[in-house]
Amino acid sequence: MENREIAKEVIQAIGGEENIASVSHCATRLRVMINDEKLIDKDRVENIDKVKGAFFNSGQYQIIFGTGTVNKIYDEVAKLGVAEVSRSEQKQVVQEGNFFKRAIRTFGDVFVPIIPVLVATGLFMGLRGLLTQPQILDIFGMTPDSISQNFLLYTQVLTDTAFAFLPALVAWSTFKVFGGSPVIGIVLGLMLVNPSLPNAYAVAAGDASPIMLLGFIPIVGYQGTVLPAFIAGILGAKLEKKLHKVVSETFDLLVTPFLTLLIMSILSLMIIGPIFHSFETVVLNATQWLLSLPFGLAGLIIGGLNQVIVVTGVHHIFNFLEVQLLTNLGENPFNAIITSGMAAQGGATLAVGLKTKNVKLKALAFPSALSAFLGITEPAIFGVNLRYGKPFVMGLIGGAVGGFVANILQLAGSGMSITVIPGILLYLDSQLLPYILVNVIAIATGFALTYFFGFKDEDLKEI
Missing domain, CATH: 3.30.1360.60 (Glucose permease domain IIB)
Incomplete structure (x- = not known):
């Protein structure tokens, strides 16, 4: 059709x-x-x-x-x-659901347009890691010293640009979602990372000092941050729409963007930036604490519950966490853990497809399992596993087991938003074989538990 x-x-x-x-x-x-x-x-x-x-x-x-x-x-x-x-x-749609779900949905709406660029950046990181491995270079009779500095500089352009100017991307998308002018959002976001400001990474490393306003307000660039640009985007879009209503049409084109950028640049650099960057740091530290729990506990918890969060529809919050991990650590330990949850649901769905004698269910289960192995679990969850209950639970157990192993092995991807089979591109270094092992364990656990304990044709409902 x-x-x-x-x-x-x-x-x-x-x-x-x-x-x-x-x-x-x-x-x-x-x-x-x-x-x-x-x-x-x-x-x-x-x-x-x-x-x-x-x-x-x-x-x-x-x-x-x-x-x-x-x-x-x-x-x-x-x-x-x-x-x-x-x-x-639009206003009615935004008001649907409780405050938490509305907030997460809005955050997801902002991030969805940005994700393709972050995915591409992660792939560039993975390919750079592959091409600069001594073992790979040795195949061509080269060493790391043989690589042209110009080539390395070019790879830096590919891998660093999106994260260096991330506030501009976030502010652009936020302005768009909240009904402001996206181009004003871009400029506001670029102001947060203007080269004239002390670089946030240099300040953190002790190589530069913040500009102290009034003797106690630190002013720095906000490279790699999310929340300051997100909050600034929301307030900036609302301010712009308010100005459109109160400024006469004769002066609107001149006055509205001028006042929007003036007011929001001051608020962003002096108030919003310092406050929400501090909050962002707290969230990052809490995430790192969770991931550092002993005995693979973080993998058990996150791998086991990740797909439950997907069912609730608030899983977009992980985008924020993954971006923060990448920008501050240069790696993403969340990726391998949540990959386990996805792979296990695919394994559970595959078991249903192989065990059932229902032709219609087979036709639904096999492509849904393939979709899960490509990183999209909704067809497997809502089309098969959650519909029959036990396969979904068995998939959660498989995700916990795979997440446990990923956490124990300290796997960390070079990017985000691609998982399971496509996610291999984020582990093209010494982690490749452990990554494959983790996925096999998760799939096998979800498959075996579902095949032997989680599904039988007697449980079928009309579909």
Whole structure:
């Protein structure tokens, strides 16, 4: 079925255009705000071609298509005229759910557009690590001293740019999400990392001193930070929209951006930056403390609970933690642990597919397991494992076991947001074999527990 036909089928199955308040999407799911849930033909939705599951969460009907596909389906839905969202509808969408879920969803909305760049940066880091390994260079009769300094400089450009200017990316996306002018967000974010300011990394290393304002307010650049730019973006977008209302149209183009940047630059450098960078440091220290727990406890906890957090839809908070680990440590120990949780769910789904005699369930389970092995677990979780309960629990146990081993081996990736099979690219160094071992353990545990204890055809419900 063509994507346009799928989009039409989805619209009809959820009650038609008149039952849709707004439509958006994330990396894997089409997110639809519904006027009347009773008008949805849920069985019809789940039987549409390319749909891998559907469920309600935080006031949204979320239809899982997977990465790549969801963008195309959303574009077709938009062409049919139902994806246009008015400002009043936007406000209504933001107010759905409790404060915590709204905050996490907003944080996710800000980060989703940035993630592809961070993924690419992580891959560049992995490839640089591979190409500079003495063992790899030896194959070509080279040594680390043989590498051109210009080449190393170029690799630094590839790997350092996104994190050096991360506040600009965050402020741009935040302005966009909150209805401000993205270009003002970019400039505000760039002000936070202006070369005229003392470099944050140099200050931390003791090679530079902060500018002391009024004798007690330290002013530095905010390279690699997230929260200062995020908070500045929220307040800046709201200030800009307020100014648009009070400044006359004659002077709006001149006065609004001027005042927005003036006021927000002062607030960001003197108040927002120092306060939220300190809070960011507390969060980072707490994360590092958790990861340093003895006996692999962090791996057990995070690996075992990660996919539960995915079910709740608040897993975007990990984006913030992973970015902080990468910018401050240069590595990401979270990646291998959460990879275990994903791999184990894929193993559990594969066990269901191999054990069941139900043709329809087999057809659903095998591609869902493959999707999990490629790092997207929603089809496996919502389409198979969570639907039958025990496979999901067995997958959680497999994730805990794999996470335990990853934590014991101190695995840490060079980037973020790619896991399981694609995640190999983040471990192209001495960690490659341990990374593969961890995934095999997680998959095997989830598979074996599900196959022998977690599923039988007698438990099948009509699907």
